[in-house]
Amino acid sequence: MNNRLGCLTGSGIIAAILTTLIVTGITLVQGGVLFNPGALNAQAGEALGGVHSHAELTNQCKACHIAFWEVDKMADRCLACHTAISIELADPHSLHGVVSRNYSNLSCRDCHTDHNGPNGVLTDMDVNTFPHEALGYALSGHQRLGTGVSFQCGDCHSDNHYSPFDPSVCETCHRQVDITFTVTHTLSFGNDCLACHDGVDTYGEDFDHNIFPFPLIGKHADAACSQCHLSARTIPDLQSAPVDCASCHAGDDPHQGRFGVNCAACHTPAGWKPAQFDHNLAAFKLEGKHADVACEDCHKDGIYKGTPVDCYACHAEDDAHDGEYGTACNACHTSSGWLPATFDHSLSNFPLDGAHAGLECTQCHVNNIFAGTSTVCVACHQDPPFHIGLFGTECQSCHTTSAWVPARYDRNHPFPVNHGQAATCRDCHATSLSAWTCFTCHAQAEMQNKHSEEGIADFSDCLRCHPTGQEGEGGGGDD
DSSP: OOOTTTTOSHHHHHHHHHHHHHHHHHHHHTTTGGGOOSOOOOOOOSOBTTBSSGGGOSSHHHHHOOOTTOSSOHHHHHHHHOHHHHHHHTOTTSHHHHHHHHOTTOOGGGTBOOOSOTTOOSBOOOTTTSOGGGGTOOOTTOSBOTTSOBOOHHHHSSSOTTSOOOTHHHHHHHHHHOHHHHHHHHHHHOSOGGGTOOSSOTTSTTOOGGGSSSOOOGGGGGSOHHHHSTTOOSHHHHHTOOOSHHHHHGGGOTTTTTTOSOGGGTOBTTBSSSOOOOGGGSSSOOOGGGGGSOHHHHSGGGOOTTOOOSHHHHHGGGOTTTTTTOSOGGGTOBTTBSSSOOOOGGGSSSOOOGGGGGOOHHHHSGGGOOTTOOOSGGGTSOOOGGGTTSSTTOGGGTOBTTBSOSOOOOSOOSSOTTSSTTOOHHHHOSSOSSOOOGGGTSOHHHHHHHHHHTTOOOOSOHHHHOTTSOTTOSOOTTO
16 A cells, blocks of 8 residues: 655654754754854954954854844844944935935845955955946946956055045046047046046937037037037036037138128038028018129128118119119119119109199100209290280199199289189180270170169279179269
C-alpha cells in the first residue's frame, strides 16, 4: 500500500525538527554568523551613540536589522544614531534633502553599505546609479573622461563626495578635450559653467533655437551664439537677448537709419540682397505709372528718408504748362498718366456753373494761358453797343451765368423800375439807352386828350407829376 503523505512520514518529520534545532543552536552559539555577509566597518569616526564605528556596536544585528514582525524600518534605525542626517532630510537644499524629495524610493543602504570588512567603504555613490540630476546637473553626458576612463565622483568633487563643486574643474577638463573651443567659450560666456549647463546640454549643441520666437534660418543659422548673446552669463541673460534687427545690425546699415530700424520690412534672413520694399507701407504709395519707376529716380544719391512727395519735386522739368497751373499737378492729373487730365474748376476762385459749365478750356484760356486769367465778365464778354457804356463792367449786376436773359437791372434809375412789373429794358430803350420818352409806350395824342379832360395843359414832362411812374401821382395843373 502506497504512502500518500509523501515526506510527511514519521521519520521525515523528526529529521526536519532536528535540522531546525541544529541550525538555531549554531546561530545562537556563533552570534548569527551563519547569516552574516561579512565583517562590519571598523574605521573610527565621530562618536555616535557611544561608539566610533559599526564594528563597536553591541548586539550588532539588532542594532540595524529589524525582525519581520516589527513596524520600524531599517532607515529608522540609521536615523536614530545619525541625527544630523535627520536635520539634512528636512532641508530641501541639502544633499540628502534633495535626494529624498526627488527619489523617495531610495533608502540609506542604497548608497551606504557595510559588511565589506573592517576597512570597507561606507559610501558607494556609483555615477551610473546615483541620481545626480536631482541636484540640478545630470551625468548623462559625463560617462567617460576624455581619456576614455569612466568618471568617478572624485574627478569633479576633489576632496570628497560632499565637497562643493569647483567650476574650474569644467574648464580644466574641457581644455584637454578642445582647448580652442573652451577658451573661446569662456571668454564669451564666462567660466561659471553651471549657470547655463545642466549636464544634458539643454543649451548645448543639440539646442533647437527654432522652437523659440526667433528661429535661426538663413544667414542666422551660421551665426555664433555670442554674436547675438553678447556678454551673457546666465540663462536669463540668454533669454533676454533682443530679437529686433537693429540691435545686431545697426552697424551694418548702409542707409544710416534713413529707412528706420525695421530691416525685415525689406530684407529676409536669406541675405541682404535681394531686398524688397513694400512702398504701400509708406506715406507715398506706388500706383499707376509710379509702380514701374526705379527707386533711384525719386531717391537721388541714395537718400530715402525725407524724400519729398509733392509732384513738382520730380516733375518740374515735365511741366508743359511752365508753372502756369502752379505745382499741384494732382489737381488735374493722376498717377495713371498725364492724359486724360481733368481740372476741378470748383476748386478755383471762378467755379464753372450755368452756361460756363459747357465751355471749352480754350474759350477762356486763350493760347493755353491759365495762370492769371482774368475772371471779370468783360474779359470774355464785350459790352454790347446798346449799353453804350452806361452799365459799367459788372455784368453780374444784371445778368447770371444761366443766360443773358432774363436780366434784372437793380441800380439807381432815373425812372423807377417798378413802372410796369412786366416791362423790360427794350420796352423803353428800343434803339438806345438814352433815346427814350414816356411817349415811346404811351401814345402822345391819347395822353393829350386824357390830360385835357383833366384840365392839364402841359404834360410834356411826365415825371413832374409821375416821379415814380405810378398813375395818379402829382398835383396836376400847370405848375
